[in-house]
Structure formats: structure tokens, C-alpha cells
Amino acid sequence: MTGKRIVNTRATHQNSRFTALLQSQGAEVIEYPCIAIVPPEDDRPLREALANLAHFDWLLLTSTNTVLALAASYPLAPARLGNAAVGPATARAAQAYLGLETVLLPETFTAETLGEALPIHSGERVLIPASAIARTTLADILRARGAEVTVIEAYRTVPGTGGANVPALLAQKQVDAVTFTSASTVENFMARLSAEGGNHADLASVCIACIGPQTAAMAKAHGLQVNVMPTTHTLDGLMEALAKYFL
Structure with missing residues (x-):
């Protein structure tokens, strides 16, 4: 090049x-x-969800921007829950900024593959912090598999x-x-x-x-x-x- x-x-x-x-x-x-990444206009739903991580079975991280948004303002409450990242860069960021060891990475780094690969059981509760404009694909797949999915706005993507x-x-x-x-x-x-x-x-x-x-x-x-x-x-x-x- x-x-x-x-x-x-x-x-x-x-x-x-x-x-x-x-x-x-x-x-x-x-x-x-x-693009530029800015905080949610109302961050109370995110703060409340992160303060109650013990209510969830899984935390899914779909981008490094999500990780950085959480690390910037919202200390994670101690909780024993599974976590998964959509790709290796997100997993590295989760370890570096949130201290989370990713337990699952999909074979190919897409929301579809992550949704299909997650070893989830019907009734398990999943938290997905994401952009306000994120696609609903991952949540839709998991809900179809019987999961209770909560999607929370973690940041906004602006021009x-x-x-x-x-x-x-x-x-x-x-x-x-x-x-x-x-x-x-x-x-x-x-x-x-x-x-x-x-x-x-x-x-x-x-x-x-x-x-x-x-x-x-x-x-x-x-x-x-x-x-x-x-x-x-x-x-x-x-x-x-x-x-x-x-x-």
C-alpha cells in the first residue's frame, strides 16, 4: 500500500x-x-442496570465503544455472571478497562454468530448495553431462544x-x-x-x-x-x- x-x-x-x-x-x-460517541441524554436506566448486575445471567458487549462508555462513568457492581464479546478487540477492551475476562467469543465476529453461539437457557436474563442506533438482531435471536433480554442505551453515535x-x-x-x-x-x-x-x-x-x-x-x-x-x-x-x- x-x-x-x-x-x-x-x-x-x-x-x-x-x-x-x-x-x-x-x-x-x-x-x-x-462518527463521534457521546453519553446518553438520560443515563439513569444504564446506571440502574449496572448497579443491579446480580439480576442478570449474562452481560454482552458488542463494541469497544460500549466498553469505553461503561468504563468512563459507570463502575460495575460486583456480580457473578457470564460475559461475551462480539470480537477480540472488544474482549481486550473489556479486560483492560472493566477487568472482565471474556468467557465467549463467536467464531466469526458478528451479532448473528454471537446470538447463536451463546450457551444460554430459556429464562436466563441478558443485559446488552449498546448504541441507541444498534441493530436489534442479537436481542431478537436471544429472545427467540427464550432469553429475557434487556437492551440499555450506553452511548449515542452522532456525526x-x-x-x-x-x-x-x-x-x-x-x-x-x-x-x-x-x-x-x-x-x-x-x-x-x-x-x-x-x-x-x-x-x-x-x-x-x-x-x-x-x-x-x-x-x-x-x-x-x-x-x-x-x-x-x-x-x-x-x-x-x-x-x-x-x-
């Missing part, structure tokens, strides 16, 4: 690792934050700001790839591009790289052709897939 100009759309507080991964392969990284003048760079054909790591990065990228005078047609000659199937589905819904999607839905997997694409 030496010399390739690649847009990183991750939130400012979490873009440094992916930027470093891309730079390690010789890429020139253009940071263009398309990001700042970064490079990507609309101008696209118009000048100075971008080789745009990377997306969530459906919300896709939605907000397209919104920012329009609001800042960009032209969606300028993306036609740019590599579109998505971390996983849900992100890719959102990109396709916006009329984008997805060129790269790794089989392992992690930042490392996305970087490796991009490197192969540009060989």
Missing part, C-alpha cells in the same frame, strides 16, 4: 490504531471522522467533524480508498460528503473497503460498490485485505 492515500472514517478517539496499521504498510492516511477536506481530495482524484468500520460511518460519510459540497460520483473510481457484512450492506444501500471486505472482521483483517487489494 506504499503511497496509497486511504481515508480513515473512524471516530477521533479510536482512529489512531487503524491509522498506525495502515501507515505500517506505507499508506498515507487521511483522517475524516464520520463526526473535522479532519481533511475529503470532498476536495476526491474531486482532485487524490484518494485511493475509503474505509468503513460500521454502518454509521457509511451513513455519516455520505451525509458529510453531501453537506460539504462533495459529489458521490467521485467515489466511483475509489476502492471502498468495509470491515464486515453489515457495513458492506449499508455501503451498497448507498449505491457504493464494495471492493474489499475481509473474512475476519477486525481492523487487522481490514488492513490485510486492503494490502492484498493494492498488490
Whole structure:
């Protein structure tokens, strides 16, 4: 990827690792934050749920943003309950910031796989702290299996700001790839591009790289052709897939 100009759309507080991964392969990284993470407008339901963890059998963590949201403001009450993470980055964050040893990781890092893999019994109580705009897939699967699921808003995903003048760079054909790591990065990228005078047609000659199937589905819904999607839905997997694409 030496010399390739690649847009990183991750939130400012979490873009440094992916930027470093891309730079390690010789890429020139253009940071263009398309999401930001902010607390819930009303955090009482979350505080109450976390203060009563003993009432639950499972705590499911579906993103590093969830972990960081919990660690920032809500000390976990001591409780003996199972916990699971959707992927290795979330599991590492749970250990580092919450002191939780993850007992379950799905084979592939999606909500669907986690919902099917969880060794849950009918009637068990599950707590899922998540974004206000999170999909209901995981909760739906678990409820269909007989679980009592409580979904609590842990944070809000809002449009990001700042970064490079990507609309101008696209118009000048100075971008080789745009990377997306969530459906919300896709939605907000397209919104920012329009609001800042960009032209969606300028993306036609740019590599579109998505971390996983849900992100890719959102990109396709916006009329984008997805060129790269790794089989392992992690930042490392996305970087490796991009490197192969540009060989």
C-alpha cells in the first residue's frame, strides 16, 4: 500500500490504531471522522442496570465503544455472571478497562454468530448495553431462544467533524480508498460528503473497503460498490485485505 492515500472514517478517539496499521504498510492516511460517541441524554436506566448486575445471567458487549462508555462513568457492581464479546478487540477492551475476562467469543465476529453461539437457557436474563442506533438482531435471536433480554442505551453515535477536506481530495482524484468500520460511518460519510459540497460520483473510481457484512450492506444501500471486505472482521483483517487489494 506504499503511497496509497486511504481515508480513515473512524471516530477521533479510536482512529489512531487503524491509522498506525495502515501507515505500517506505507499508506498515507487521511483522517475524516464520520462518527463521534457521546453519553446518553438520560443515563439513569444504564446506571440502574449496572448497579443491579446480580439480576442478570449474562452481560454482552458488542463494541469497544460500549466498553469505553461503561468504563468512563459507570463502575460495575460486583456480580457473578457470564460475559461475551462480539470480537477480540472488544474482549481486550473489556479486560483492560472493566477487568472482565471474556468467557465467549463467536467464531466469526458478528451479532448473528454471537446470538447463536451463546450457551444460554430459556429464562436466563441478558443485559446488552449498546448504541441507541444498534441493530436489534442479537436481542431478537436471544429472545427467540427464550432469553429475557434487556437492551440499555450506553452511548449515542452522532456525526463526526473535522479532519481533511475529503470532498476536495476526491474531486482532485487524490484518494485511493475509503474505509468503513460500521454502518454509521457509511451513513455519516455520505451525509458529510453531501453537506460539504462533495459529489458521490467521485467515489466511483475509489476502492471502498468495509470491515464486515453489515457495513458492506449499508455501503451498497448507498449505491457504493464494495471492493474489499475481509473474512475476519477486525481492523487487522481490514488492513490485510486492503494490502492484498493494492498488490
